[in-house]
Amino acid sequence: MAGGRGERFWPQSRLQRPKHLLSIVGDKPMLAQTVERLEGFLPPENILVITNREQRDAVLSVCSMLPPGNVVSEPVGRDTAAAVGLAKVIVAHRDPDAALVMLPADHVINDRTGFQTVLDAAFQAAEKEPVLATIGISPTEPATGYGYIHRGEEFLEIDGRPVFRVRGFVEKPNLQTAKQYLDSGEYLWNAGMFVWTVEAIGRALEEHTPGLHHGLRELETGLGAGKPVEELLDEVYPSLDRISIDYAVMEKAENVVTVESEFDWDDVGSWPAVARHFKADSHGNTARGATVIEGGNDNIVISDKDHLVAVCGVDDLIVVHTDDATLVCPRDKAEQIKTLVGKLGDDPVWKKLV
């Protein structure tokens, strides 16, 4: 899934250049890192990228290792349930007995082996039982920026790894609750990665979101009749329900399980999260590009090679410079960037910068 807008990384991210197309962490676009993370686990012809029309060309160029037909672009955004449904229809058209994993395209995972080991276990679980499997990350700190999965009793064991039933999903907690979650040992971070068979997710969509399922049937019929997929999407996609897979299915279904995982994982959802992946100087300042920081601590300063950003006598600030826009925002107010970008998008003069 490579369709996000990435408002939180403005001004580097734009509607046509969101986080997964940027080298926010690492030296390749996050999407390329995501595809490469599957190397040796899935052949390129089995890797499908769902993006949108605005980003289509950029995604094709980042995913030159994939068959171009595997990059599918939505004509309009319809949230993750529709994207899951679309993936399911395309995979089912190729192989009705297949299982598939849904992956966000903009997360940081360095332990590729650990990641593939967990995926393998999840595929085994999903192929053994008609479950909806989620990847649950063992929390290493009381993070308040992630949703959590409340795990229940053990349901299966795959290669010595427990697969738990899921009692429920919980939204981002406050710090006190997050500490309780960590202490209890019963909560895992929800990484938004799902593994299921075509049949299991198809049945779940039919049961929990029949309207969407009905629309997906049209896609199925059209594909079966040999219609080109993007032409089909133009006809069908706009009428699909706009709902997330979490609300539409995961929070309602009874057959959700989670595979506990220990690989490093970070959804790097904000500039402060990005800064954790870079070495700070002795004053806690994290800098990239042409920067000078004088007499300040714990700043995040990002520029390009040719434009100097000089920060002087200030602490805990985010400063990001790009060719056409510069952002200045305190570290602890990084969540306001999304609001700011929303307002810029409503402004006739500045919407071009969004």
Place this chain on the structure above:
Amino acid sequence: MAGGRGERFWPQSRLQRPKHLLSIVGDKPMLAQTVERLEGFLPPENILVITNREQRDAVLSVCSMLPPGNVVSEPVGRDTAAAVGLAKVIVAHRDPDAALVMLPADHVINDRTGFQTVLDAAFQAAEKEPVLATIGISPTEPATGYGYIHRGEEFLEIDGRPVFRVRGFVEKPNLQTAKQYLDSGEYLWNAGMFVWTVEAIGRALEEHTPGLHHGLRELETGLGAGKPVEELLDEVYPSLDRISIDYAVMEKAENVVTVESEFDWDDVGSWPAVARHFKADSHGNTARGATVIEGGNDNIVISDKDHLVAVCGVDDLIVVHTDDATLVCPRDKAEQIKTLVGKLGDDPVWKKLV
């Protein structure tokens, strides 16, 4: 006098583009405003601009209303006493009986009539008695950013305006002292503007800074022999003493007087001082150019037309964007900008931006 470096307005100001060449306040370069402020009081042929070689072309282009020969450029900087001496020599060469006023080229004065009235009184005083006259601005607040003139008894009255003897000059005071100055009514802001006859300043230089006076004699002789002025300066200027007119003469001389003035005056020595000349929004934010300020107060944000500077959730910050450099600095640490620029100047990579 148009030779300053204007580090405090970095990144807008540069060695070759200091404050007097920028439209920091108003829509013309400060130097052009200074020249125009004399319109009707002095003919253009009597207005001399002393600048340096780096800024010579820019000054000539700003001062197109003056005879080009009236723009004189120092080959090296030798502080204000040498500049005063140079002006004295050139004016004396044209008319040994003349009086002259020395003016900084980068101050804001809107009351042109009030300004010219005071200048006229100062010229009358200087032509009546062999004094060194300074313009003293009646303080309107206990400013800590200016030097003060301690006035003594009344010495003369010109057109009903008192001219006082000067007891002494004092450096920038702290707030408590500045309040005492204001309450006493005996202190005036030192605007760095001087009026004197060629003869009076010549005698003062000879008495108080004989080394410099000796060097100036060489200039005088050369000019008398018809040598081109800038060629002469190349030979003589590097050997002149580097000292300010305040230290060299004003603080030592017995015949210093001050003309009390009520015209508006501001030397706009910093970004916060500039901000006072622009209308702030209802949150106290002062913005110029393409800016968006979201949820913050009392910021000074300056960009150009085409580059958006978005400031979000932060207070009391200065953000100045130019093509090749951006500055971020708290309002109350604006004096650190000079230090920052000094360090950039010492850096082989960044000195090009100074």
